[in-house]
Amino acid sequence: MYAKVLGSSILGIDGFLVEIEVDLANGLPQFQIVGLPDSSIRESKDRVRAAIKNSGYSFPIKRITINLAPADIKKEGSGFDLPMAIGILIASEQIDIGDSETNLEKTLFIGELSLDGSIHGINGILPMAIEAKQKNIERLILPNQNVDEARLVQGIEVFGFSHLQEVIEFLTTNRYPSLEDKNSEYIAFNSFVESEVEDFIDVKGHVQVKRAIEVAVAGMHNLLMIGPPGSGKSMIAKRIPSVLPLLTWDEMLEVTKIYSVAGELNERGKLMAKRPFRQPHHSISAAGLIGGGSNPKPGEISLAHRGILFLDELPEFPRHSLESMRQPLEDGKVTVSRARATYVFPSQVMLVGAMNPCKCGYYGTEVPGHECQCTPLEVQRYRSRLSGPLLDRIDIHIEVPWMNIETLREQKEGKSSQMMRETIERARMMQKQRFANERIQFNSEMNAKQVKQFCQLEQEAENLLRHSFDQLGFSGRSLDRILKISRTIADFEESETIKVAHLAEAINYRVLDRRELL
Template identity: 50%
Template structure:
């Protein structure tokens, strides 16, 4: 007898339908065969499933069992197939009517005692089940809230295999779970830090305001103790809240990577990732034999903070070029090629030299000119060109430490959200969200300059030796500065301020 159950496999951060078919026959010697490009954890499910069935009170007759996972040419991995396999076996054995299995999607790992355990990637699985018009999705209670954020899909939580069988045969009922998504955003502004705590550095705060408003990348350059890390850690406090669709994107990434907290069904605050400089290129960009998301994808729609930037391995930094330019990263392996979203705001910090005091008037730099040059050369020109705002962060004066209050996060956030609204209206109907994405014809359309602005910018390009990419960055920054001042057109003083934020270019004058 043949029984079929629907489940799903992950490819990147999306899921695709898998039909798990079981053929159980008493002809021939008892055997168990699984086909359909199943990986190790899937093949091992046989032992878990048979123990779970036995300890849940179900007995299968000695049979020749063939399991097929279709489509058979795409890899299946993970332990989420335990639950659908157990149910399909019971359907093939006649314990559950095969008609009762139609339309249901199942996912869950089984313990030897028959308990149902949580698995990764339930959110994309739920989205795929809704797209296919499923009757409902059945998972363990720990995965219920994650799946229930998908509207238009009934999600049921079962703690044991026996409970699921009782539900499918009609002996008991389970109420589908509901999640009030509007409540998930409550308290999202309760940050423990604030820019008001940063003494002085008003120039850097202004740059952060511009960077956050237009989603521009930022590099802080200054001596130790000047507040670079402190500034970066407070950037999430001024970023606009995630929209629901953005929250779904981010949550899918955390779900498939296994980093979604079980007590929250949706990631509603913008991520802030700060990997150590010893990270590998695979850890940063993603990878493995079967690629998993890296830090650049975990920072999607949020902030990726790289402290002590020159201390990162050069090959690690160079892999940032693709996501910084295209907002996604493609990982190719012999078996497959996967793309993960990686649209983040890069915030980096570095000292001006190995000892850190090259630009500090109060300390003597112990580095030779050659050592300073070698230190700076760790960052390639193409990488620096992709960082819009390069900000000098000097040591804080004692007067500022004692008296300065400066901008707080609430004020900065209000300005940033106002500019984001301006951009949303300007780019309505276009595949552009912020000024940092302007390029080609859209750059010419929304960053038009008069003759006086062109003359000023031409002089700056020649005197600073700016690349074509740096020229584009300056126009994007100037567009954001103009939006902050509620100016429809880019003016000379907007360009001048934008150029002032390219400190690495100005060092070559």
């Protein structure tokens, strides 16, 4: 006796279909699952056995073999419980699905079973539903908790159930208790939007820092803020999302897929319309930061995809964790290799770091009542926690000075997030036109060939660059960074060539290189 039903699993952030073949044979009773199942799937034998019995059916006393095809890809998750139970009941001829049998090839089953036959929701439904739509699957049968999330994918029928008996009744009678809900128009453009968004208008002073934020966001340049404790670094960083442009529809689906797989989708059935802002603690491990683990999952750098990854107190992070970000920041993706599979998670983020100038936090600052107690060796040791290769991937270094009481109490309002966003949009429009035929979107992504092509300097700017390179001790790795930043600054004025003022401002954004602190 044989039956085949369809299930699904996750590889990275993408779903893939799995054929679940059930064979019942005579012999000593045995229940075996093959096809590279993980521990949660192997444990499903007991859940499936109890769920079938407690739903009023008999568990076959036979030699049961279940194959998960393709057999060369590791399967994980508890979502195979439901299709395995349905496969066993069909193979043992305990349920007669009649005309529905021809629909099994176009029906996908997903769900975790409890011992009493109840069906529980799982993570990663959205990428599974997207894959099902691409493979011309017509129906999804899944837990009630996952219905809204699956219906974000248009053009596929979604049926939600709370118990195994309900699924069996649907298969045998083809009647759905709330058919009108299935056919009702579903508005997929829901989103997580906070009612109150922090605005840059609340930031007093820091005109140069706000300007640096505009440049960084316009060209998606990674940013490092350096200043004493209490100067406002964290406050500024938390307001950067307020000047980011809205996500496109494709970007929303991409970000929502990542959060669905990671199990961090707080409201199922709603797309992530707000760009992510992630702020992990400095005690985070390398696997937590970039992803991985025994069953690889997205890390913080992937959860911040298309948004901001803010690392406060940057030198306090373990050196190994910081160094593990170098390749993902360069490539825009995280690749986790295992013996049986390679997992790829996207990581196109804007990295924002914040650090003190020294261990005590007051080196080179003029903060009343505070003097630096660090020796030159201690200052050097603190700053050397950030390696040269990591700093090579951070385009802009900006000082965040201490603000006096007069500045903090002034009534004049500064530049708002709305004003900053309008400036940023102009620069991004220039980049959109420039890279229309390229495979990149932002100035920060340019390679050496593109830098040479698009970063044309006026003669006076060329002279300034040569003079600065010799006098200020810039390294070769800083040159491309300065040119990319200059290109973004020139885009604010819609200038095709880079002028002296553009280059001079870019040079001021390379504080750590200019002072040869590292």
